Amino acid sequence: xxxxxxxxxxxxxxxxxxxxxxxxxATLQRHYQQLAPASLSRSSHVMQLDGQTLILGADNGAVAxxxxxxxxxxxxxxxxxxxxxxxxxxxxxxxxxxxxxPPRPRKVGQHGKKALEEFVVELKDSPLKDALKRLxxxx
Numbered sequence: 001x002x003x004x005x006x007x008x009x010x011x012x013x014x015x016x017x018x019x020x021x022x023x024x025x026a027t028l029q030r031h032y033q034q035l036a037p038a039s040l041s042r043s044s045h046v047m048q049l050d051g052q053t054l055i056l057g058a059d060n061g062a063v064a065x066x067x068x069x070x071x072x073x074x075x076x077x078x079x080x081x082x083x084x085x086x087x088x089x090x091x092x093x094x095x096x097x098x099x100x101x102p103p104r105p106r107k108v109g110q111h112g113k114k115a116l117e118e119f120v121v122e123l124k125d126s127p128l129k130d131a132l133k134r135l136x137x138x139x
Contacts, residue, residue, distance in 0.1 A: 024049060028083060032056070035077045040066060047093070052086040054078070057093035064090045108135060 058064035078085040116136040
């Protein structure tokens, strides 16, 4: 399957160029993930290579500011890996995070409620006993 896909991409000059560009960007992204601090590489990514200028996308302004501070160091590290990167531009590109719905509060069933009530009777007066009473009442 991979062989057929590669043959198809090589059959057309435009597709071959596009495939090479994608490979180049994927390689730069792998290098970037290894070179940049983990906290920054999770919140940023390689967007484009314009000549010898690497364009990075940052998820927010704070990440962009930190990347600007270490951009000279990143350039040196890319050069040591054989990547022809002589400049870095950082662009803020906010990613929309999917809305995570909070978990629904669970209710204690009749059996659990009864077990809590029986257990509370055995406890001495304490904040734990009060909390368990409230939990049993709410059900």
